[in-house]
Amino acid sequence: MQIRSLTAFEVPIRLKKPVRHASHVRIGNETLIVRCELADGSVGWGEGLPRTYVTGESMSSVWRHLTATDFTPLADAVMADVPAAVRVLDGFRLAEVPADQGVPPRECFGNSVRCALELSLLDAVCCGVGQALGDLVFQLPEVAAVAERLDHVHYSGVVTSVSPAKQWLSAFRMKIFGFRQVKVKVGTDGIDDAACLSRLRARLAPDVDLRLDANEAWHLDSLVDHVRPLLPFGLSSLEQPVPHAEVSGLADVRKELGVPLMLDESLCCLEDAQRAIEQQTCDLFNLRLSKCGGFVSCLRLAAMAEQHGIGCQLGCQVGETGILSAAGRHFACNVGGIRYLEGSYDRFLVRDRLTKQDLTIRYGGFGPRLSGPGLGVTVDEGRVRAMAVRNETIFCR
Secondary structure, eight states, X not given: OOEEEEEEEEEEEEEEEEEEETTEEEEEEEEEEEEEEETTSOEEEEEEOOOHHHHSOOHHHHHHHHHHOOOHHHHHOOOSSHHHHHHHHHHOOOOOOOOOTTOOOXXXXXXXXXXXXXXXXXXXXXXXHTOBGGGGGGGOGGGGGGBOOOSEEEOOEEEOSOOHHXXXXXXXXXXXHTOSEEEEEOOOTTOOHHHHHHHHHXXXXXXXXXXEEOTTOSOGGGXXXXXXXXXXXXXXXXXXXXXXXXXXXXXXXXXXXXXXXXXXXXXXXXXXXXXXXXXXXXXXXXXXXXXXXXXXXXXXXXXXXXXXXXXXXEOOOTTOXXXXXXXXHHHHTTBTTEEEEOOOOHHHHBSSOOBSSOOOOBGGGEEEOOOXXXXXXXXXXXXXXXXXXXXXXXXXX
16 A cells, blocks of 8 residues: 555634633634545544644644655555554655754754644555554554553543633533533633532532643642642542643642643654653653654554553544544553543534534443444545635645
8 A cells, every 4th residue: 555645735624612721711613624535545634733732733834744754665565454554654854954943943843734744654454454443542552551442432422711700501411411520620810619519519429520721820839829729629630730841740739739730732753752751750651642743653652651650631633523533542542541531522512513423422421433434434525625715736646
């Protein structure tokens, strides 16, 4: 199998409602969609979501990467099976391009492009050999420690930064929908976090797992003071409480906080993970496919976490379409020990659906295993092309 063509699309995806947290208010996405066609006619799709405040990427930097990169080495490779495609991807490098002015450099720069390219190729090759994407987990020896086949998984609910009345409504919806775990966004100006948690605890069942996500809202010198009033509400973890530049200092305050710490914006690549382990700055990694550079890199990060006694959340980025939702489902249904799971909020959040299948979670956050080759979903190519504001063939044989 060889690549015949690679086509990139910039597709604006609208959300059904604004999503607010301490770092950003989002009403839609600039989404990268990549279509990969193989010489045998197999077609695969990938998705990436650039975030300047996470990986340093914007849609402008995405196009700089795509137009400056020589895809010939990738396209010239002959792949007999899916592990061979992984080896080809391991050897492929994007061109070095500058980030937007004022954006600090990170090792994860380009990860949304890597994710979209990787998923499109893996989806195509999997379709070509008649294999589900998730089966790849059992073909990579380096991730054997986390491989586990599951028939279904349960996703978490999320309460974003909203008014008191909407907090009550969110809590009611979480209870009615039967979520076992709920994540609460905290640290947003104008929101009383303790009052919010009190409302949620009063409405939700007492055994519902509550965890917090501060999205870099606080600073080391006042972190304990922010967290201490929230501890009585029975919290299972606190995600990214301080900006990336201050993360190394978390090692000194972890024991004072009284709640396990999770890294998100500061956990985007192998180098981030190695620093976190060496400096002992966290208890959990938040893995997100686009943020961390794709399916395989997230598998390797999960295996590293397992080796060092660190827990994992499989997160998602706001506004993922069915392409990333499907990839996340394959990951979740084939990796054991995931502590928390986010994603597949499709119909609840995304106005513009690109897949013909509806992957929205069911009652209780239930998500069944996907069947069929590749991602197991059919992308509406006509809709992608109609919605795209820019599309370019970045390689064609």
